Amino acid sequence: MKKKLFDFNSAKVLDAQDELSVYRNNFNIPQFNKQDAIYFTGNSLGLQLKNYDTYLKQEMEDWKTMGVEGHFDAKTPWVNYHQSLEQGTSRLVGAKINEVVTMNGLSVNLHLLFTSFYQPTKKKYKILCESHLFPSDLYIIQSQIQLNGFDPDDAIIFIPSDSNGVVDEEKLYSLIDNHKDDLALIFMGGVNYYTGQVFNIAQITKIGHQNNIVVGFDLAHAAGNIELKLHEWKVDFAAWCSYKYLNAGPGNVSTIFIHEKQIAKKPFRLSGWWGHQLKNRFVIQERFEPVNTAEGWQLSNAPVLGMSVYRASIDLFDKIGMAKLILKRNQLTMYLEQAVEDFNNISSLNLKIITPGISEERGSQLSIFIDKNGQKIYNHLRSNGVFLDWREPNVMRMAPVPLYNSFNDIARFHQILMKCI
Numbered sequence: 341m342k343k344k345l346f347d348f349n350s351a352k353v354l355d356a357q358d359e360l361s362v363y364r365n366n367f368n369i370p371q372f373n374k375q376d377a378i379y380f381t382g383n384s385l386g387l388q389l390k391n392y393d394t395y396l397k398q399e400m401e402d403w404k405t406m407g408v409e410g411h412f413d414a415k416t417p418w419v420n421y422h423q424s425l426e427q428g429t430s431r432l433v434g435a436k437i438n439e440v441v442t443m444n445g446l447s448v449n450l451h452l453l454f455t456s457f458y459q460p461t462k463k464k465y466k467i468l469c470e471s472h473l474f475p476s477d478l479y480i481i482q483s484q485i486q487l488n489g490f491d492p493d494d495a496i497i498f499i500p501s502d503s504n505g506v507v508d509e510e511k512l513y514s515l516i517d518n519h520k521d522d523l524a525l526i527f528m529g530g531v532n533y534y535t536g537q538v539f540n541i542a543q544i545t546k547i548g549h550q551n552n553i554v555v556g557f558d559l560a561h562a563a564g565n566i567e568l569k570l571h572e573w574k575v576d577f578a579a580w581c582s583y584k585y586l587n588a589g590p591g592n593v594s595t596i597f598i599h600e601k602q603i604a605k606k607p608f609r610l611s612g613w614w615g616h617q618l619k620n621r622f623v624i625q626e627r628f629e630p631v632n633t634a635e636g637w638q639l640s641n642a643p644v645l646g647m648s649v650y651r652a653s654i655d656l657f658d659k660i661g662m663a664k665l666i667l668k669r670n671q672l673t674m675y676l677e678q679a680v681e682d683f684n685n686i687s688s689l690n691l692k693i694i695t696p697g698i699s700e701e702r703g704s705q706l707s708i709f710i711d712k713n714g715q716k717i718y719n720h721l722r723s724n725g726v727f728l729d730w731r732e733p734n735v736m737r738m739a740p741v742p743l744y745n746s747f748n749d750i751a752r753f754h755q756i757l758m759k760c761i
Contacts, residue, residue, distance in 0.1 A: 345678065345682070346678075346679060346682065346750075346751045346754040346755070347751065348748065348751055348752075350751070351746070351747040351748040351750065351751035352747075352748065354671075354675070354747035355746050355747050355748055358668060358671075358746075358747070359664070360660065360664060360665070360668050360742060360743070361746060363656070363660065363743055363744065364743075364744045364745075364746060365390075366389055366390055366391065366656065366743075366744075367387040367388065367389060367390065367587075367743070367744040368387060368388045368389075368390055369387060369744065370387075370727065372724075372725030373725060375725075376749075377725045377726070377727055378725055378726045378727065378749045378752055378753050378756075379727045379741075379744070379745070379749075380726065380727055380728045380738040380739055380740060380745070380749075380753075381727045381728060381729055381737075381738075381739065382584065382585060382587075382704070382739050382741035382743075382744070382745070383533075383561060383565075383584055383585065383704065383705050383737065383739035383741075384584060384729060384737075384739075385583055385584065385590060386583060386584055386585055386586060386587030386588070386653075386741070386743075387587060387744055388587070388589065389587055389649075389652055389653055389656070391652055392589070392649050392652055392653075393648075393649070393652075394648075394651075394652045394655075395416070395648035395649075395651050395652055396645060396648040396649055396652075398414075398415055398416070398648075399414065399416075399418075399644050399645060399648050400645075402414035402415060418641070418642060418644045419618070419641075420618070420642075421642045421644045421647055421648075422441055422442050422443065422635065422638070422642050422647065424647070424651055425440075425442045425595070425647060425650065425651055425654060426440055426441070427658075428651070428654035428655065428657065428658045429442060429595045429654060431658060432563060432564065432568070432654065432657055432658075432662070433559070433563060433568040433570050433578070433580075433595075433597060434567075434568050434569035434570050434571055434572060434573075435570045435571050435597050436571055436600060438600060438603070438633035438634065439570070439571060439597055439598055439599060439600055439603070439633070439634050440595055440596065440597050440634055441595065441596055441633070441634040441635045441637065441638060442582075442593050442594070442595040442596075442642075442647060442650065443593065443594070443595075443596070443614075443637075443638050443639070443640075443642065443643075444593065444594055444639070444640075445581070445591065445593070445594050446476075446558070446560060446579055446580065446581040446594040447476050447480060448594070449579040449594045449595075449596050450477070450480050450558065450579050451480055451483075451484070452596075452609065452610055452637055452639075453556060453577045453579060453596060453598070453637075454480065454481075454484040455484075455608070455609060455610055456577075456598075456602075456607045456608060456609045456637070457525065457554050457556060457576055457577050457602070457607065458484055458488070458524060458525050458554070459524065459554075459607075459608075460485075460488050460490060460495075460524045461524070463521065463522060464521070464522055464523060464524045464552075465485075465488070465490050465495055465522065465524050466494075466495050466496070466497055466519065466522045466523050466524060466525075467481055467485065467495060467496055467497070467523070467524065467525045467526075467527055468497045468499065468515065468516065468519065468523055468525070468526045468527070468528075469481060469496065469497070469498065469499065469526075469527050469528055470498070470499050470501070470507065470528055470529060470532060471498040471499055471500065471501050471505070472501060472505035472532060472534045472535065473528070473529060473532075473533075473558075474529065474533045474558065474560070477527070477529070477558050481496060481527065482496070497515070497519055497523070499511075499512050499515060499528075500515070504535060504694040504709055504735075505532070505534050505535045505537075505694070506535050506537055506694060506696050507532075507537060507539075509539070509540060509543075512544070513543070513544075513547050516544075516547050516548060516551060516553070517547070517551065520551035520552070520553065523548075523551070523553045524553070524554065525553065525554045525555075525556065526544065526548045526553055526554070526555045526556070527555075527556045527557070527558070528544065528557055528558070529557065529558045529559075529560070529561060529562070530557045530558070530559045530561065530562030530563075530566065530568070530578075531559075531561040531562045531565060531566060531703050531705070532561070533560070533561050534707065534731060534735065534737075535694055535695055535696070535707050536561075536694075536695035536702060536703060536705035536706060536707045536737070537695065537696050537697075538562075538566055538697065538701060538702060538703050541557060541568070541570075541573055541575065542569070542572075542573040545573050545574055545575050545576075546573075546574075549574065554576045554577075555575060555576050556575070556576055556577040556578060557575060557577075557578040558578070558579060558580070559578050559579065559580035560580050560581045560584060561584065561585075561703070561705070562580065562703070563580035563581075563584075563585065563586060563595075564584070564585030564586045564657060564662075564665075565584075565585045565669070565703040565704050565705075566666070566703050567662055567663075567666060570597050570599070571599065571600070574599060574601070575597065575599060576598075576599055576602050577596070577597060577598050577599070577602065578596070578597040579594055579595065579596045579597070580594060580595060581593075581594050582594065582595065582650045582653070585704070585741065586650065586653050586654070586657070587653045587743070588646070588649050588650035588653050589646070589649050592646045592649060592650055593643055593646045593647055593650055596634060596637060597634070598634045598637065603632065603633060603634065603636075606630075609630070609636065609637050610639065611628040611630070611639075612638060612639025612640055613639075613640075613641075614635075614638035614639060614640055614641050614642070615628075615630050615631060615635065615636045615637055615638040615639060616628060616629055616630065616631070617629045617630070617631055618631070656743070660743075665742045665743065666742075668742035669703070669704050669740075669741075669742045670699045670700055670702075671699075671747075672704070672740035672742060672745060672747070672750065673699050673702055673704065673706060673740060674699040675740075675747055675750050676706055676738065676740050676750050676753075677693060677699070677706065679750055679751075679753060679754040679757070680693060680706070680708065680757075682754065683754070683757050683758060683760075683761075686758070686761060687760070687761045689710070689712065689713055689717065689760065689761070690710070690711060690712075691708050691709075691710055691717075692708065692709040692710070692711070693706055693707070693708055693709075694707050694708070694709045694735070695707045703739075704739045704740060704741050704742065705737060705738070705739045706737075706738050706739075706740075707731075707735050707736070707737050707738075708735065708736045708737075708738070709734055709735055710734050710735075710736065711734065714730075714734045714736070715730070716760075717736075717757075717760050718730045718736055720756070720759070720760055721736075721753075721756060721757065724756045724759075725756075726753055726756060
């Protein structure tokens with residue numbers, strides 16, 4: 341029965357029953373031996389949409405024919421191009437339109453947000469974060485602490501994890517309570533990049549606020565992957581990139597979220613002309629007058645060409661909706677987990693899935709610990725057209741993305757994996 345589960349006819353039936361399978365044709369898939377490669381690295385860089393230039397063509401044409409006048413006269417005027425993304429990005433993360441704005445890159449945006457929302461005092465100055473957080477986030481935290489005159493070795497509290505980097509959330513909640521008097525900020529990934537662990541954003545935020553702690557999230561591995569209700573959960577701030585699950589292209593723009601309650605407090609922010617009120621933005625002013633929405637955190641004018649590619653992808657998410665994507669995500673990750681278990685039943689090589697939870701509690705990523713011959717298995721898979729990544733010392737990450745991955749991809753992966761025995 342197990343063998344039949346992963347034969348290509350069974351996978352073909354599952355794909356035929358999948359209403360989202362038609363969207364695979366919307367993407368350019370890398371080729372291997374004259375057929376589609378098995379692409380499981382959408383958690384690192386999403387695939388290119390075939391219609392990525394839907395809006396880009398228009399912007400290039402408007403630039404060609406209008407020059408500078410395109411700022412106000414283009415089909416989508418460049419002066420407020422960011423607003424063309426507001427509805428889609430707000431729906432994607434469960435926010436109000438006035439709480440989101442797209443600008444800059446992710447790390448730049450996080451620095452800007454920290455400048456506003458990490459306001460340490462002599463007593464409350466510490467930041468709580470994951471022990472296995474993404475390196476860029478750690479560098480941001482360290483430098484922001486130093487900028488405020490504190491020592492990172494003293495001011496960072498790392499959340500304990502097991503040997504695989506997985507956090508016990510009950511211990512996390514206890515840690516918040518134990519340090520409530522000296523924590524200025526809780527800052528975590530919504531989904532841990534290394535383990536694929538999905539954190540309870542709502543509960544973490546609630547406990548943080550009960551203890552007068554600001555709570556923010558890096559949602560690079562969460563946006564377009566898991567259900568988000570940032571406004572309802574009262575998250576103070578968040579940011580995410582557009583090039584992983586959101587398929588906007590390498591290094592493309594980032595979106596920020598700031599809860600309207602935080603906007604209303606008018607916190608300090610670094611000022612730039614694109615955050616200034618539009619009515620007199622282009623007039624020499626003696627004082628910065630920010631837009632009273634998330635737009636007030638903008639600095640430079642919009643990177644229109646990159647935003648136009650992001651816009652095409654957001655249109656697709658809006659068309660399908662996260663509910664359907666999450667349903668297929670769960671089916672794919674369960675099928676992939678069964679493929680790994682089937683391999684373990686036959687092989688002496690143990691592939692241990694360290695991503696916690698059942699399929700309904702996971703995102704699109706499975707992280708697999710390999711205690712021996714891991715690099716050889718990884719190299720075998722890569723040399724046979726499987727795109728996945730290796731994280732030292734012994735973890736493979738795979739992300740079956742519901743927009744373009746198929747059950748047939750997993751059946752093919754299973755066949756290639758079996759040749760490792």
